[in-house]
Amino acid sequence: MSRISTMEMLQLRELLQMETNSVAKAKATMSLIEDDELMTLAKSGIQATEARIKGMQKFISDNDLVSMEVH
Numbered sequence: 001m002s003r004i005s006t007m008e009m010l011q012l013r014e015l016l017q018m019e020t021n022s023v024a025k026a027k028a029t030m031s032l033i034e035d036d037e038l039m040t041l042a043k044s045g046i047q048a049t050e051a052r053i054k055g056m057q058k059f060i061s062d063n064d065l066v067s068m069e070v071h
Contacts, residue, residue, distance in 0.1 A: 009065065016056050023049040 004012070026046050033039045060066055 004065070012056065016053065019049055019053050019056070023053065
């Protein structure tokens with residue numbers, strides 16, 4: 001289990017938010033792309049971003065970085 005600093009936790013949160021926003025915007029604009037090559041690049045970019053998001057989520061889960069305590 002990794003122990004990360006508060007600063008690293010904040011950076012991870014910001015990186016995850018940035019990637020999530022990026023993939024949402026890319027998906028929302030897919031219908032505007034007419035060029036086949038550009039569409040292929042966009043789909044590839046979305047897949048890569050989703051893979052990075054899953055990797056970060058796995059890191060968070062594997063290291064118990066989020067407490068799910070409810071009061």
